[in-house]
Amino acid sequence: MPLLARSVLTPLHIDVRRGAVADLGTILADGRISSGGDVAVVVGPGQGETVAGLVRPSLRSADVFTVAGGSLDAADELGSKLRNRSYDAVVAIGGGKTIDVAKYAATRRGLPMVSVATSLANDGIASPVASLITEGIKGSYGVHIPIAVIVDLDFVEAGPERHNRAGIGDVVSNISALADWELARQVRGEPVDGLAASLARAGAEAVLNHPGDMSDDAFVTVLAEALISSGLAMAVCGTSRPSSGGCHEIMHAVDALYPGTASHGELAGLGALFCTFLRGDERRFVEMSACLARHGLPRLPADVELTDEQFVEAVLFAPRTRPDRYTILEHLALSADDVRNRLGDYVDALRDHLG
Structure with a gap:
């Protein structure tokens, strides 16, 4: 054999x-x-x-x-x-x-x-x-x-606590990126590398469910290892797919349209939470929102000093940052009015679930 x-x-x-x-x-x-x-x-x-x-x-x-x-x-x-x-x-x-x-x-x-x-x-x-x-x-x-x-x-x-906390947003965004990868498999037949997905998911789940914070060496070690696992996931499959989906498209769009707004990890976490809401995954939405809130990370455009209209513009621009990538943003192909309406529903959902 x-x-x-x-x-x-x-x-x-x-x-x-x-x-x-x-x-x-x-x-x-x-x-x-x-x-x-x-x-x-x-x-x-x-x-x-x-x-x-x-x-x-x-x-x-x-x-x-x-x-x-x-x-x-x-x-x-x-x-x-x-x-x-x-x-x-x-x-x-x-x-x-x-x-x-x-x-x-x-x-x-x-x-x-x-x-x-x-x-x-x-x-x-x-x-x-x-x-x-x-x-x-x-x-x-x-x-x-x-x-x-x-x-x-x-x-x-x-180092600056805000700088380090941003890594939490980057790791947690793997959950959304992996959902986008699975969507691309279902719709376009794009192959998914199971080992890469497992590495990216394991680190994200560990951070998502850990009760500690940045003052706790045990939590910081888990975060560091999760970031390393995320990097290894990309190396395994030769693409950033396991760690980058619509979440990072939004992040890159904000960087391009409004440079200096917030850090990579902060924007990735915010983008991941919004994409998870668009996907209609209520369980994941509640989990991710609770994690970001617990660690003081952005969940609303205003948290990174963006107006709702600026965020709408970034979401519309986002697919242009990765033209070859299929995510929930490309799948839904939302108009400007659609994004505005979904953003309003998103804000309401945050208020209803977590205040």
Whole structure:
């Protein structure tokens, strides 16, 4: 009987704990990523000096580069600097923008990349995707999945709480994204990867039903692992499908029409809740709404300082952000009046269920 299997690219090392940044040299050596510390350490402008001071004792041979902006130009500039020396790996320490710049630059140079997350704003910490800005527009670029993913809970705790809470919205949005994927299978015959779906769903369910909050290490660890699982789900199927549906179309539309409105995770959670309402899944709607409310995340356009009319415009624009993707938004093909009416019903439903 033939044995059928597939190979899946995953990180060699995953570590979620306190003190990880200070132990980076040991982690890289034990993981056989770099025994001598000949790595390019990439940090952001915010905590860069603090990070550099912590890693230098264990990575004396490392070069430290500071990047800012989360743009394609910043990634290309970093890539040019990486050509000046032979490195074992690129080690990005920081938030999503820093990690995405490093992922793209490392991929272009053919170098393994280590993701050291100091915040939990979205699932980019472990995904094979880099979100970078070029000419004022954020685009998604395929990159190699990180060879290692490390989350330092000390840095997460010290960061802005709102920034970290946003990751909850990004993880919970997987529930809506997976429903959109199943809809595309039913309507268009699009194949669904069961392993990818399982990884994305498991993390989302764990966060959705956990009673803790960002002050609880157990909850923060579950959130970090859920974000990593979400990234792995994308790597398994080679697409962002398990973590991105109508929820992210709305997020990208708001980013395009009203840049700077709110963070990726905040908008993804809001978009997911609205799409779940459009889908008519009352049980999921109540669960997701309760979770977002419990963690102080946006549920209404006004929560992210959008008027109802601006949100309507974003929903109408949303399908244009992912023309090849079939979600509840494409399925319903709502007119402007339809969206206005559904938004009114959505607000009423929130009031009826949770106040």
